[in-house]
Amino acid sequence: MKLKYILISTLLSAALSAQVQKDSIKHVEQINLLVKKKLIERKADRLIFNVEASIASQGMDATETLANVPMLKVDENMGSISITGKSSVNVMINGRMLNLSGNALLNYLKSIRSENISKIEVITTPPSKYEAQGNSGLINIILKKNPNLGFSGNINSNLIQRSYSGFSSNGSLNYQTEKFSSSLKLTYYDSAKRTDENYNIIGASQNYSNSIRRDMWKELTPTLNMSYKISKNAEIGMEYIYAHQKSGMDIVNTTKNIDTSLNEENLLTNTFHREKLPTHTLSAYYDLKLDTLGKKLSIAGNFYKNNSDTEVNFSTLTLSDHSVQDVKTTSLISPQIFSAQADLELPFSFGTIETGVKFNQFKNSSDIRYFNLNGGQYVPDLSRANLFTYQEENYAGYFSYAKTFGEHWETKAGVRYEHTNAESFTPSSNSENKYNYGQWFPSAYISYKKDKNVFSFSYSRRINRPSMGNLNPFRWYSNPYSYSSGNPLLTPAYINNWELGYTFNNKFSTSVYYLRMKNAFGQISTIDDISQISTYLNYYNNNSWGLNASYTDTFFKFWETSIAMNATLQNSSVFNIDAETQKGSSFGYYISNTFTLNKNKTLVFFLNYSHSFAYKNVNSYFHAFPEMASGLKISLMEKKLQINATVTNIFAQRYRGELYFSDNTQYMNNYWDGRSFRLSVNYTFGSSKKKISKKNIKFEEKERAE
Template sequence: MKLKYLFIATLLSTATFAQTQKDSLKEIEQVNILVKKKLLERKADRLIFNVDASIASQGMDAGETLANVPMLKVDENLGTISITGKSSVNVMINGKMLNLTGTALLNYLKSIRSENISKIEVITTPPSKYEAQGNSGLINIILKKNPNLGFSGNISTGLTQRTYFNGSTNGTLNYQTEKLSLSLKTSYIEGAKRANEKYNILGASQNYSESTRKDMWQDLTPSLNASYKINKNSEVGIEYIFGHEKSGMDILNTTRNIASDLTEKNLLTNTFHREKSPTQTFSTYYDLKLDSLGKKLSFASNFYRNNNDTEVNFSTLTLPENTIQDVKTLSKIKPQIFSVQGDLELPFSFGTIETGVKFNQFRNSADLKYLDLKENQYVIDDKKSSTFNYREENYAVYGSFAKNFGEHWETKAGIRYENTVVKSSVNNFSYGQWFPSAFVSYKEDKNVFSLSYSRRINRPSMSNLNPFRWYENPYSYSSGNPLLKPSYINNYELSYTYNNKFSTSIYYLRLTNAFGQIGYLDGISQNGDYQNYYNNNFYGANVSYTDTFFKFWEATISANASYQNSEVFNIEAETSKGTSVSYSINNTFTLNKAKTVALFLNYDQSLPYKNVNSYFHNFSNLNSGIKVSLMEKQLQINATVTNIFAQRFRGDKYFTDNSQHFNNYWDGRSLRLSVNYTFGNKKQINKKNINFEEKDRAQ
């Protein structure tokens, strides 16, 4: 059978030289149909989703494609990408960690077309080669290689109507010779959305707060990627990304405070928030093949800098005093990251050895000025102003060994040691930790079993550590905590895959010294900061099934159930044991034989659940749309309606002396229209990407 496919491919390849580009593309598609990839593949340390094998993932952007991967959840309301039943994960492109979170990450993924994605790897227990940083694991998006020479590219535009209009434009131009590869990419995003957030604290005194907010953003991001093959064994490359982001918020907040003696005070605050955040990222690499058997030595370095400049003006009317306070805050935050690493891969007949070292330095300086308007002149309040300097250095070394036993058994084990030294304006300390990982997989016909374990660390981000007080009004603020310590995660998972369609797993996750934001009431002040305050045990199970019915209907059904118990410290709270259940059903219906018109209908729901001292209400989401491919799939048009039910995100937190309740809506209902045109070579240029996992902590 393999010889037959090879013979067909050879004939088609020969015919290509005599046919037009249109005929060539048709023939390539015919070969792809004959040798269609399996939808799911289970490896010892990851689950692989082959995008070309999924009808539902054609003609979409990377964010929408991730939502089609079983057990992955993309939540635009929260700005998160997570594994169902677990916490958020970090996203990589060809092994390179993206320096983006939340909405910025989702916007970036919209600039990547599914046609340029080869596969998506879901790594729930990352091996020792990767940074130990992160809660649940990694998602690695592998882009297709470009075997052709010459120019190629694409241009796309998207329009989204929420409460306000949003627009985006992306363009890519590639050029490749036998030795030189160049890629120039530019994206521009501009838009706004409305948010309504309610937060109430009920105890001996009561505080009712409601904010209606307009979030605005404008982001221009050009990038250049270049690589050059010095000879058949060595390659060098660079990447430069410049991000010029402007954002803002217009906020109207009303706060009603009832003291324990029933004295009532009301605050009305108008806030004008404007922020500039230019960023620069420069990366280089050098790869050297040591022999023809696959031994390879790699070096890489990365530099990242952000000069954040923010001005916030707010005016507060206080009743019944009928007084007005005008306040301005000016902040300058300058995070900077430098890293260098070396990796050695040594495949032998008895197994494969991987080892490497890495150094990264994270520096940040922050300056906040708080100014009161007095007699028509702003005067600095030194008690409410502050500066903060932070420096962190991390030294890491790792080693791993992988070996296959016959056709059925695949094993891999490794260990990573990271030593961290922290110096800040508040305190100095250091700590070292070992991070082991182990994987074993057994494959027999259509059945694949795998067992994995890894230990991880979750270090606080800059916003978690920064002690600045970000004021909502003259009385209420939120701040970071420079004394915050990292949390640790132990992941155990047993997985089973059948026929590359059915996948299930059971897992246990132990989270210790976890941190989060704690809100409290001090008089009329509703404040919040970050604390290490709980340990958590999760016992859970995932199950998913993907298949095609009647040749025109592709469906993916996923479900998760988990049980958690927890313990708290540093706070007085009521903890609860609890279960959680969630499920999703994604459907894609092909409406014609050419498979160029498709309708999709997706639904997911999270039933009410408890976690630590919190209770989260039911949340459901219904999305639908249509996809049209024209001009041999070079032109693609999508129309989508999201969050049709316009659901609000609601929850409650219970402490010994008070309860806290939130009810938020983040403009989730939207109508989207996107158009993408691909020209020249249709496949993505093969670009080397460099690991830079720690960059997301600058957020």
């Protein structure tokens, strides 16, 4: 009888405990609903978009999530992420620079789920703590704390149908204890697209070029991340990424050249381009908390190396005499980057001080060789071969001070100094170039908050250094006559950013900005007899005034909409070229709509539309570009299984524009296979015992290796 009483008491106790736990969970959920995060927040130096507060941003990858953030534009056709009205930006994860660009950046972001993102920070005028490199701003993706004790993981597969089918898949396996954290991630993608490019130069002589190209990418990338808490206040960690990349292009190019005497020459070139690009990235860090008030010392080191091994075979038929030239070029490019830094964060009662130092070293060597097929043998053409070496060292130090005054005022100011030593050498021409320069990069921020209103002002100075590809003088041939090359004489561009922002009720946000760019560089194309030659030049200064505005809200509990617009006015001057500058102006808007179709919010339909009107910039004119995307999202198995289907660029729009020079006008009309159907399936599994944090490591220089 006593045993029976104990058994009944135990069962009642268990049932009561389960009910209490259920009621507690329900109570916590109710509290969470009451304290739902604000969708948009404005701080002194950044705009914050809280992903968890956005219905439209659930059940998708990071690339799609960024497209929902006011002021941001994601263009998968161009492989770029930009701030509306400005140029491309750098992307960070928890303050660590990704240093990827183009398709490599987009593919990386596709492996991150929106469910793992806490918020996205848009920093249009970066503070002195961050590298001064970059001409527009930063996007900082803040991830949620690393999932759980024990094992957990994620599997994702994507099918994309353009002119050709593509596939990508990634998976992660995490293991956590109270002190040790590890993550093994594997990403694979195999994709292709069709490109139709037309570029015409019309002046005293004329050149008409059309390329039909199949672009192919294949990559297998394992990533290992580990960290260990040495003590309550100290932690060490490392990350190693190996990317085994292969890419290729099959190109059919037709070129018609008409010289000043109206003599016409037609060329037909078939090109077979293949590249192998094994890449190694190793990062390590040591964090030490100096006290319980938040004082912290961080030390980090990074190493990056790749060896780009490329072979290009092209066969050119000259139609006037039916002669054929068979040519092969090979190139080996080996960039290497090392960086080390130390950062100190010191919060005091009178304000927060941040200071630190950093050292970066860039090395690059390239070897390109040119061969003519003669008698069945490839014979080297030494006049077209080239060797190039480049080395750059950057020394940096920064100091910033932040102070909050009462409940309304927030201020921050800082300065960064960077000193650069650079040297390049081309043995074939015995040409050596050396640069030695130092620059100060100040920044300042102030914001005022009262009730639902937030006002802010920010300023920062930036530098845009040429990448190694921009500097390398060797020639990339598209046929025996036409080529593109870098320019070792390029010098950095400098940018000053001023911005005045306003946010109302965490839904409406607007900003007015002025951007001054000096000594900017870009790619210029010219005709030399039968050849079309492209190279890089410092050739313009630009003043840009702009207005951004956005409004995001939810109506009837099932419809979330976001409306954004941008308008700019530009005034430019050119040098080093003879060109007709345009008084620039642009206007564009974006509307996104997300509809929740059922009560459980597991079935969602979205329809997005954007329209960029025709605009002018420096010596160029670009035609209007409307774009529409739509799709359906389904969540199953308590949202552990998510299926997304999306159609992009429904109208299959082409990019068209003109460039105006004193002696010629250049026309482009390109289609980069923008219309696509994408199907994504994602499954999350694992333990959910306890969340712990994971360190992300800064490595801000790697993108300049491209």
